Amino acid sequence: xxxxxxxxxxxxxxxxxxxxxxxxxxxxxxxxxxxxxxxxxxxxxxxxxxxxxxxxxxxxxxxxxxxxxxxxxxxxxxxxxxxxxxxxxxxxxxxxxxxxxxxxxxxxxxxxxxxxxxxxxxxxxxxxxxxxxxxxxxxxxxxxxxxxxxxxxxxxxxxxxxxxxxxxxxxxxxxxxxxxxxxxxxxxxxxxxxxxxxxxxxxxxxxxxxxxxxxxxxxxxxxxxxxxxxxxxxxxxxxxxxxxxxxxxxxxxxxxxxxxxxxxxxxxxxxxxxxxxxxxxxxxxxxxxxxxxxxxxxxxxxxxxxxxxxxxxxxxxxxxxxxxxxx
Numbered sequence: 001x002x003x004x005x006x007x008x009x010x011x012x013x014x015x016x017x018x019x020x021x022x023x024x025x026x027x028x029x030x031x032x033x034x035x036x037x038x039x040x041x042x043x044x045x046x047x048x049x050x051x052x053x054x055x056x057x058x059x060x061x062x063x064x065x066x067x068x069x070x071x072x073x074x075x076x077x078x079x080x081x082x083x084x085x086x087x088x089x090x091x092x093x094x095x096x097x098x099x100x101x102x103x104x105x106x107x108x109x110x111x112x113x114x115x116x117x118x119x120x121x122x123x124x125x126x127x128x129x130x131x132x133x134x135x136x137x138x139x140x141x142x143x144x145x146x147x148x149x150x151x152x153x154x155x156x157x158x159x160x161x162x163x164x165x166x167x168x169x170x171x172x173x174x175x176x177x178x179x180x181x182x183x184x185x186x187x188x189x190x191x192x193x194x195x196x197x198x199x200x201x202x203x204x205x206x207x208x209x210x211x212x213x214x215x216x217x218x219x220x221x222x223x224x225x226x227x228x229x230x231x232x233x234x235x236x237x238x239x240x241x242x243x244x245x246x247x248x249x250x251x252x253x254x255x256x257x258x259x260x261x262x263x264x265x266x267x268x269x270x271x272x273x274x275x276x277x278x279x280x281x282x283x284x285x286x287x288x289x290x291x292x293x294x295x296x297x298x299x300x301x302x303x304x305x306x307x308x309x310x311x312x313x314x315x316x317x318x319x320x321x322x323x324x325x326x327x
Contacts, residue, residue, distance in 0.1 A: 014257040014308075018272045022279065029283040037279075037286055044164065050278040051167035052229040053245060054271075057252040058178045059222030061270045062215040064253060065182075067195040067262030068117060068124035070216065072109075072132035073223040073249065074242040079139060080105040080224030085148040085237030092152055095166075102224035109135070110220025114212040139239045148237040156235060166232050174222060179267040187214055195262030251298050252277050255305050276301070 010016050029037040036042060056073055063070040080102045087093055087101055109131075116127050150156075182188035193201040194211045202208050231237050256273030258265030277298060284294055 015266060015269045015272060017308075018255070018257065018269060018276065022272055022275050025276070025279050025283070029279065029286065033283075033286045037283060042282070042286075044168075046278050046282050047171070048163060048167040048233070049282075050274060051171040052226040052233070053249050053252065054171045054226075054274040055174050055229060056223050056226035057249045057270055057274055058174050058267065059219035059226075060249055060253050061178070061256070061258060061265055061267070062182075062191060063124075063219045064258045064260060065195045065262060065265040066191050066211060066215045067198060068212075068215070069260070070113065070128045070219050071125060071246055072113060072128040072135065073219055074244075074246050075132040075135040075139075076106050076109045076220050077223035077227030077230075077242050078239050079109060079135060081227035081231050081237045081241060082139065082143065082148065082239060084224075084228055085151070085231060088151050088155055089148060094154060098155070098228060099225065102228040103221040104224075106220035106222070106224025106227075107217040108220070110216040110218070110223075111213055113220070114209070114216035117216065118209045118212045136239065136243070143239055145239060149235060151235065155232065158232075163233075167229055170225060170229060174225065175267055175271055181218075182267060187211070191215060192263055195259075195264075197263075247295075248277060248298070251302055254302055257305075 026038065056077060060070060060073060083105055084098045084101050088098060113128055113131055116131070117124050120127065182191065190201070190206050190211050191214070193204070193206055194208055198208055201211075227242060230241055234241070252273040253265075253270055254260070254273070255276050256265070256269035256271070258269065280297060280301065281294055284291075284297065
């Protein structure tokens with residue numbers, strides 16, 4: 001593919017349209033707030049605040065591309081966060097250890113979802129809602145909802161460098177890893193294949209169970225890491241720390257242009273979806289709009305996104321039919 005055709009294809013893509021929306025929204029907010037929204041400090045605070053949800057959204061992207069929907073990621077993250085907090089309070093540790101524990105605990109819980117989805121053959125939404133409630137119920141019973149704090153100095157003392165590295169640095173690293181997996185590895189191609197048509201992929205020799213284990217394990221690992229970032233920012237661990245934010249994460253992925261039917265989606269689109277949700281939320285705060293309107297606005301934007309995506313799919317199918325008729 002030549003550079004000219006690649007540019008032409010990108011300009012027609014959903015990602016380019018979303019990029020234009022993000023740029024226009026940023027410009028409008030800058031004009032309304034007198035430039036406050038684009039000050040370096042505000043941009044850094046914005047990226048830092050939404051980095052945890054952004055990391056979780058990347059894992060959610062993998063599940064949706066594979067043809068599933070995972071609602072349990074916040075519960076999985078809460079478990080990983082609580083166990084890591086207990087580890088730090090009793091054993092000490094360091095950043096490498098807590099990152100590994102968070103990812104491993106999240107991945108193990110993700111594997112449970114993968115096996116249930118693969119073996120029960122019922123809608124993934126139902127399974128993950130069930131596992132979410134089971135996890136929350138068990139953890140609330142075992143912990144009585146007690147919040148943990150008073151972490152070791154290496155975790156509690158925050159500098160500008162450590163704050164940026166743990167939040168934004170981790171988000172960028174996860175985005176880069178996700179892009180490489182989906183674009184450059186066989187597993188990435190298998191994820192798209194299973195999402196497009198699981199039965200056809202199975203007939204071609206693709207292990208659907210292996211793909212499910214990978215995507216749900218990856219989603220669990222990113223949920224654990226995202227929860228760790230949240231713990232670092234708030235300096236406390238709680239089973240309810242992430243509860244109720246599932247729709248924000250799904251909004252980031254959906255606005256990024258992923259197809260809920262599976263088989264389509266991109267890391268760049270998800271990153272732009274993260275920016276769009278962050279800009280909308282932050283912009284309403286700066287403008288002084290009541291927080292009660294936030295869900296309404298994000299819901300309206302998601303609906304518009306679905307309409308645009310649906311229109312593009314229908315237009316693509318019409319072009320394919322015309323091409324077939326011409327032949």
